[in-house]
Amino acid sequence: MNTHSGSKLYIFGITLVATLGGLLFGYDTAVISGAVDSLKVVFHINAETFGSEKIAAAIHGATVASALIGCIIGSAVSGIFAEKMGRKNSLLFAAVMFFLSALGASYPEFFFFHKGDGSVPVLIAFNLYRVIGGIGVGLASAISPMYIAEIAPAEIRGKLVSWNQFAIIFGMLIVYFVNYFITKGQAQEWIDATGWRYMFASNAVPAALFGLLLFFVPETPRHLALVGQEEKALYVLGKINGSNKAKEILQDIKDSAHEKVEKVLAYGWKVLIIGILLSIFQQAVGINVVLYYAPTIFKGLGFGNDAAMYQTVIMGFINIIFTLVAIFTVDKFGRKPLLIIGSVGMAIGMFAIGLLAYSHIIGVSTLIFIVIYSASFMMSWGPITWVLISEIFPNTIRGKAIAIAVAAQWISNFIVSATFPSLEAFSITFTYVLYGVMSVLSALFIWKMVPETKGKTLEDMSKLWRK
Numbered sequence: 015m016n017t018h019s020g021s022k023l024y025i026f027g028i029t030l031v032a033t034l035g036g037l038l039f040g041y042d043t044a045v046i047s048g049a050v051d052s053l054k055v056v057f058h059i060n061a062e063t064f065g066s067e068k069i070a071a072a073i074h075g076a077t078v079a080s081a082l083i084g085c086i087i088g089s090a091v092s093g094i095f096a097e098k099m100g101r102k103n104s105l106l107f108a109a110v111m112f113f114l115s116a117l118g119a120s121y122p123e124f125f126f127f128h129k130g131d132g133s134v135p136v137l138i139a140f141n142l143y144r145v146i147g148g149i150g151v152g153l154a155s156a157i158s159p160m161y162i163a164e165i166a167p168a169e170i171r172g173k174l175v176s177w178n179q180f181a182i183i184f185g186m187l188i189v190y191f192v193n194y195f196i197t198k199g200q201a202q203e204w205i206d207a208t209g210w211r212y213m214f215a216s217n218a219v220p221a222a223l224f225g226l227l228l229f230f231v232p233e234t235p236r237h238l239a240l241v242g243q244e245e246k247a248l249y250v251l252g253k254i255n256g257s258n259k260a261k262e263i264l265q266d267i268k269d270s271a272h273e274k275v276e277k278v279l280a281y282g283w284k285v286l287i288i289g290i291l292l293s294i295f296q297q298a299v300g301i302n303v304v305l306y307y308a309p310t311i312f313k314g315l316g317f318g319n320d321a322a323m324y325q326t327v328i329m330g331f332i333n334i335i336f337t338l339v340a341i342f343t344v345d346k347f348g349r350k351p352l353l354i355i356g357s358v359g360m361a362i363g364m365f366a367i368g369l370l371a372y373s374h375i376i377g378v379s380t381l382i383f384i385v386i387y388s389a390s391f392m393m394s395w396g397p398i399t400w401v402l403i404s405e406i407f408p409n410t411i412r413g414k415a416i417a418i419a420v421a422a423q424w425i426s427n428f429i430v431s432a433t434f435p436s437l438e439a440f441s442i443t444f445t446y447v448l449y450g451v452m453s454v455l456s457a458l459f460i461w462k463m464v465p466e467t468k469g470k471t472l473e474d475m476s477k478l479w480r481k
Contacts, residue, residue, distance in 0.1 A: 021253055021254070024253050024254065025165065025166065025167070025170075025174070025254050027231075028165055028231045028232070029162055029165070029166070029174045029177060031224075031227045031228060031230070031231050032105070032158050032161045032162050032165075032178070032231070033158065033162070033177050033178050033180070033181040034181070034220065034223065034224040034227065035105055035108060035109075035154035035157070035158030035161075035178075035181075035224065036154065036155075036158050036159075036177075036178040036179065036180075036181030036182045036185065037181040037182070037184060037185035037188070037220060037224075038108075038109075038112050038150065038151070038154060038185060038217070038220055038221060038224060039151050039154050039155050039158070039181075039182050039185065040181065040182040040183060040184065040185025040186040040187075040188075040189070041185035041186070041188060041189045041217055041220060042081065042112060042115070042147050042148075042150065042151050042185075042217055043081065043085075043151060043186070044185070044186040044189045044190065045189045045192075045193070045213055045214060045216070045217055046078055046081070046144075046213075046214075047189075047190070047193065048189075048190075048193030048194075048196070048197065048210070048213050049193075049210040049213050049214070050078055051206075052205055052206045052209070052210040053074065053077055053078070053140075053210070054074055055206040056132050056206060056210065057077070057132045057134075057136065057137040057140070058132050059073055059074045059077070059137075073137075076141075077137065077140070077141055077144075079428075079431075080141040080144040080145055080148070081144045081145065081147055081148035081151065082148060082424065082427070082428055083145050083148060084144070084145035084146060084147060084148020084149040084150070084151065084152060085148040085149075085151045085152040085155070085424045085427075086148075086152065086421060086424045086425060086428070087145075087148070087149055087152060088108075088111075088148060088149035088150060088151060088152020088153040088154075088155075088156075089152035089153070089155055089156050089417060089420040089421040089423070089424050090152070090417060090418075090421040091152075091153075091417065092104065092152065092153050092156035092157055092413070092416065092417040092420065093156075093413040093414035093415070093416060093417030093418070094413075094414075094417070095107065095153060095157070096156075096157055096160060096237075096412075096413035096416075096417075097413045097414070100233050100234075100237050100241075101157055101160060101161040101164065101233060101234045101237050102161070102228060102231065102232070102233045102234070103233075104153055104157045105153070105154065105157055105158065105161065105224075105228055106225060106228050107153065108149075108150040108151075108153040108154045108157070109150070109221055109222075109224045109225035109228060110150075110225065111146050111147060111149050111150030111153070112147060112150040112151075112154075112217060112218075112220075112221035112224070113218055113221040113222055113225065114143070114146055114147075115143050115144065115146045115147025115148075115150060115214075115217070116147070116214055116215055116216070116217035116218035116221055117215065117218055118139070118140075118142075118143030118146065119140060119143040119144055119147065119214040120211040120212070120213075120214040120215035120218075121211060121215075122136050122137075122139040122140040122143060123136055123139075126139070127139075147217070150221075152420070152421075152424065155420055155423075155424075156416050156417055156420040157416075158178050159175050159178050159400045159401070159403065159404035160404050160412065160413070160416055161234055162174050162175050162177075162178060162404065163175050163401075163404035163405045164234035164235070164236040164237065164412075165234050165235070165250075165254065166254075167254060167255055168469055168470060168471045169345060169469060170345055171345070171401070171405060172344035172345040172349065172398070172401050172468065173341050173342065173344060173345050175397070175400055175401040175404050175405070176337070176340050176341040176344055176397035176398070176400070176401055177341060178397070178400055179337055179340075179392075179396050179397035179400055180334065180337045180338065180341060180397070183330075183333050183334055183337055183392070183396075184334065185220075186330070187330050187331075187334065189213075189216075189217075190330070192213070192216050193213050196209050196212045196213055196216075197209055232246075232250045233246070233250075234250075235247040235248075235250045235251045235254075235263075235264070235267065236267055236409055236412075238250065239264060239267040239268060240267075240409065240410075244264065244268070247264055247267070248260055248261070248264050251263050251264055263471070263473075266471060266473035267409065267473060269473070277411070281408055281411065281476075281479040281480070282479070284479075285406065285407060285408075285415070285479045286415055286418065286419075288406065288463055288464055289402075289403055289406060289407060289415055289416070289418070289419035290418065290419055290422045291459060291463070292399050292402055292403055292406075292419065292464070293399065293403065293419045293420065293422040293423035293426060294422055294423070294426045295395070295452065295455070295456040295459060296395050296396075296399040296423060296426075297423060297426035297427045297429075297430050298426060298430060298449075298452040298456075299357075299360050299364075299391065299395065299449055299452045299453045299456055300364065300430060300434075300446075300448075300449030300452070301388075301391050301395070301396070302427055302430060302431050303430060303431065303434045303449070304329075304384065304387065304388055328385075329384070329385065329388055332385055332388060332389055332392070333388060333389075333392045333396075334392075335389075335392075336388075336389040336390075336392035336393040337392045337393070337396060337397055339392075339393040340352060340392065340393045340394065340396070340397045340398060341397065343393075344397070344398060344401060344468075345468060345469075348466050348468040349398050349401060349402055349464075349466060349467055349468060350460055350461070350464060350466050352393065352394045352398055353394050353395060353398055353456075353457075353460045353464075354457050354460050354461060355390075355393075355394060356390045356391060356393055356394020356395050356398075357390075357394070357395070357453050357454070357456045357457035357460065358390075358453075358457060359386060359387070359389070359390025359391075359394075360387050360390045360391055360395075360449075360450075360453040360456075361450045361453035361454050361457070362383075362386060362387075362390075363383045363384065363386040363387025363388075363390060363450075364387055364446045364447070364449045364450030364453060365446070365447060365450040366379075366383040366386075367380060367383050367384060367387070367446045368442075368443045368444075368445075368446035368447040368450060369443075370383070371442045371443045371446060372443040395456070401467075402464070402467065403416055403419050403420065404416065405467050405470075405475070406464075406465075406467060406475060407475060408475045408476040408479060409473065409475075409476065410476075465478060
């Protein structure tokens with residue numbers, strides 16, 4: 015063991031395994047995009063089966079979004095899992111959920127029904143398997159960044175946690191290509207009968223890899239110290255930071271661990287409210303509207319089907335590039351400056367799109383401002399919200415507090431995504447201006463309420479909030 019500095023290869027290897035949780039988060043939430051139309055055919059979701067077009071449309075929408083219910087459940091219970099089972103074992107449980115969901119959603123008739131049965135009970139079984147996958151997403155969305163933050167040295171923590179957001183976006187991009195290659199050259203009849211099954215089953219591969227690799231990474235030293243396994247904690251800290259610094263860090267962990275009873279309000283309301291508002295603002299600025307409805311938005315702005323899909327792919331690559339910008343600058347410039355710059359960029363993008371829509375100007379200028387908005391989010395609120403949520407809470411309340419903040423994020427995600435079609439029908443200009451106003455408010459919130467955490471240890475958070 016190096017007495018002066020730990021192994022960078024070791025910490026990067028651990029981080030890579032943990033970010034597979036983020037990749038599965040992106041993969042599982044996006045995999046259904048290629049099967050949306052097939053599900054209508056497979057499960058006979060139509061007016062004839064359900065009595066009316068409106069009921070059929072509502073059931074189809076609920077089926078597409080069913081994983082979101084699991085996401086809310088998984089994130090809400092993540093704190094209990096993280097404290098009772100540990101961070102590593104909670105991620106193992108999430109991997110099992112991903113794997114079961116992949117196999118079950120691809121073959122929902124298994125056990126009780128014959129293959130090809132598209133009855134309502136099979137549709138219910140399909141939705142239950144999607145909810146199981148959503149629980150995995152909810153757990154991974156909270157615990158993967160928590161795990162990385164608790165493993166990472168303070169000076170590179172922002173960069174390492176930001177890789178989780180990169181993995182989410184990359185997981186989405188991978189599944190778009192997987193779905194493309196599954197359906198390439200195939201008749202729609204084959205896709206409706208078999209192709210959709212391959213899409214969901216493909217998720218089992220990264221899920222199995224994630225579960226297998228987790229056996230080779232340690233539990234976080236923070237959790238080990240909190241449950242009295244100090245020798246193991248010191249060993250892991252030594253491999254990461256070097257043995258000399260490991261003793262100092264362990265002492266800090268022990269000091270902060272015994273400062274307060276582990277109640278979520280042990281440090282007052284402010285820290286919890288800041289964590290919740292970080293989550294709410296990340297969604298209230300409208301990013302998931304742009305991600306989920308990008309082809310619809312482009313078509314609504316006057317672009318054809320092919321052009322809309324092409325521009326969505328361009329946006330996917332831009333999202334990855336600007337997430338990398340955040341990764342390589344968050345530990346140099348700090349969290350607050352990047353978030354404020356991102357908020358200003360998003361506000362400019364949304365106000366400009368609203369003005370162009372009001373003036374009935376459609377074309378390259380609209381695309382440019384959507385790209386400005388998306389790039390601004392990806393270099394700021396996309397990855398850095400996860401960094402702050404994973405590091406801002408003191409050790410003794412981190413599991414429960416992150417669970418509350420991430421549950422708030424998934425609920426906000428659902429509300430913003432569900433209200434967009436109605437808002438768009440009311441006034442497209444009002445909708446974009448509303449997201450622009452939220453972007454301005456997010457900048458004011460960061461400026462006035464959120465402390466800078468760059469370079470601080472996780473144990474410093476206890477001292478910070480005690481003040």
